[in-house]
Amino acid sequence: MKIVVLGAGAWGTAVAMSAAQHPAGHQVTLWARNPAQASAMQTQHENTHYLPGMALPPALQVASGDPVAACYGADLAIVATPMAALRGMLTALQGLSMPVAWLCKGFESPTGAQAADAGLLAHEVCAQVAPSLRSGVLSGPSFAQEVARNQPTALVAASEHSSVREALVAAFHSPSVRVYANEDIVGVEVGGAVKNVLAIATGLCDGLALGLNARAALITRGLAEMTRLGLALGARPDTFMGLSGLGDLVLTATGDLSRNRRVGMLLAQGHTLAQAVESLGHVAEGVYCARTVAQRAQALGVDMPITRAVVALLDGRLSPPEAVATLMGRDPATEFADRG
Numbered sequence: 001m002k003i004v005v006l007g008a009g010a011w012g013t014a015v016a017m018s019a020a021q022h023p024a025g026h027q028v029t030l031w032a033r034n035p036a037q038a039s040a041m042q043t044q045h046e047n048t049h050y051l052p053g054m055a056l057p058p059a060l061q062v063a064s065g066d067p068v069a070a071c072y073g074a075d076l077a078i079v080a081t082p083m084a085a086l087r088g089m090l091t092a093l094q095g096l097s098m099p100v101a102w103l104c105k106g107f108e109s110p111t112g113a114q115a116a117d118a119g120l121l122a123h124e125v126c127a128q129v130a131p132s133l134r135s136g137v138l139s140g141p142s143f144a145q146e147v148a149r150n151q152p153t154a155l156v157a158a159s160e161h162s163s164v165r166e167a168l169v170a171a172f173h174s175p176s177v178r179v180y181a182n183e184d185i186v187g188v189e190v191g192g193a194v195k196n197v198l199a200i201a202t203g204l205c206d207g208l209a210l211g212l213n214a215r216a217a218l219i220t221r222g223l224a225e226m227t228r229l230g231l232a233l234g235a236r237p238d239t240f241m242g243l244s245g246l247g248d249l250v251l252t253a254t255g256d257l258s259r260n261r262r263v264g265m266l267l268a269q270g271h272t273l274a275q276a277v278e279s280l281g282h283v284a285e286g287v288y289c290a291r292t293v294a295q296r297a298q299a300l301g302v303d304m305p306i307t308r309a310v311v312a313l314l315d316g317r318l319s320p321p322e323a324v325a326t327l328m329g330r331d332p333a334t335e336f337a338d339r340g
């Protein structure tokens with residue numbers, strides 16, 4: 001297969017490296033928006049800023065320039081930018097006929113003239129700007145550094161189009177990566193977005209040394225609120241027990257490679273949000289989509305207390321100890337209040 005990965009951050013680079021070593025002998029091109037970064041990767045055989053210390057496979061091609069031109073003749077295009085760049089990229093790709101899948105995890109955070117609009121999931125953005133694309137998402141618990149080292153990983157390929165699911169499995173299922181197909185794109189995207197917000201909460205909890213009991217409680221109650229939002233948006237309940245729900249939540253909420261978890265830890269240590277974000281050098285999508293998650297939940301009448309506390313923390317309305325006190329000070333509740 002010919003595969004083009006558009007976006008050469010940590011995750012786009014790791015995914016391209018993995019596909020370039022696939023036993024089927026895929027031809028893989030990694031496209032970088034910045035021509036200087038592309039030529040540095042070509043000469044150094046490494047993405048020194050986003051994935052330092054990982055040698056790029058010799059077969060991996062690097063490109064820059066027009067992203068649509070980079071896709072000509074490809075069997076599959078992968079959009080590996082952050083959520084904030086997805087709309088622009090899909091608008092550019094709207095006329096393509098091959099399957100297109102994105103890797104970003106979040107809700108689009110509306111800005112400028114659209115600031116009052118609801119923030120959208122990636123497939124909702126695609127429905128607006130590129131409705132004729134055959135599209136889907138590749139998600140699941142997957143730190144870029146581990147995939148780049150070919151450490152065992154399981155992913156989910158979600159799309160309403162079977163040809164997109166099949167293309168993603170053919171491209172990435174390998175001796176080190178298992179790719180499971182799922183038709184529930186809403187559930188897969190909600191899991192990927194909300195787990196980032198919850199990882200900020202567990203980072204805060206661990207940064208304040210509140211203990212393992214507290215972290216387990218946050219993960220479990222976080223899964224409940226993620227599921228409530230997903231069901232209200234039309235997802236299937238079992239998706240949240242799968243790789244893109246529980247799986248990615250456990251990874252991101254507990255794994256020290258997580259950038260979102262690190263934001264929570266840095267806030268607990270007294271850093272400002274601007275300092276925390278600046279020090280990462282990478283995107284932490286939970287910072288940008290927490291407010292949107294809370295707004296969409298409110299519009300649907302879905303209770304998401306952990307998400308609300310994270311938003312108040314990010315907005316500076318609550319200090320780290322106050323955010324914890326707010327969660328602990330809630331009235332007693334029934335564990336499964338939605339049970340019929």
Ligand SMILES: NC(=O)C1=CN([C@@H]2O[C@H](COP(=O)(O)OP(=O)(O)OC[C@H]3O[C@@H](n4cnc5c(N)ncnc54)[C@H](O)[C@@H]3O)[C@@H](O)[C@H]2O)C=CC1
Nearest residue numbers: 008009010011012033081082085103104105143144282283
């Ligand atoms: N790093 C990871 O382990 C994983 C990340 N993801 C998701 O993948 C997405 C990308 O994450 P990372 O690669 O880790 O981020 P990163 O912060 O390492 O890199 C972001 C990349 O996107 C590029 N970019 C930004 N705006 C762009 C635009 N307008 N056009 C083209 N390129 C643009 C940047 O130049 C940079 O190369 C995020 O939504 C993240 O949640 C998903 C799974 C794993």
Ligand SMILES: O=C(CO)COP(=O)(O)O
Nearest residue numbers: 140141142143258259260
């Ligand atoms: O999505 C990820 C792992 O599945 C990466 O999480 P972070 O963006 O928090 O590093």
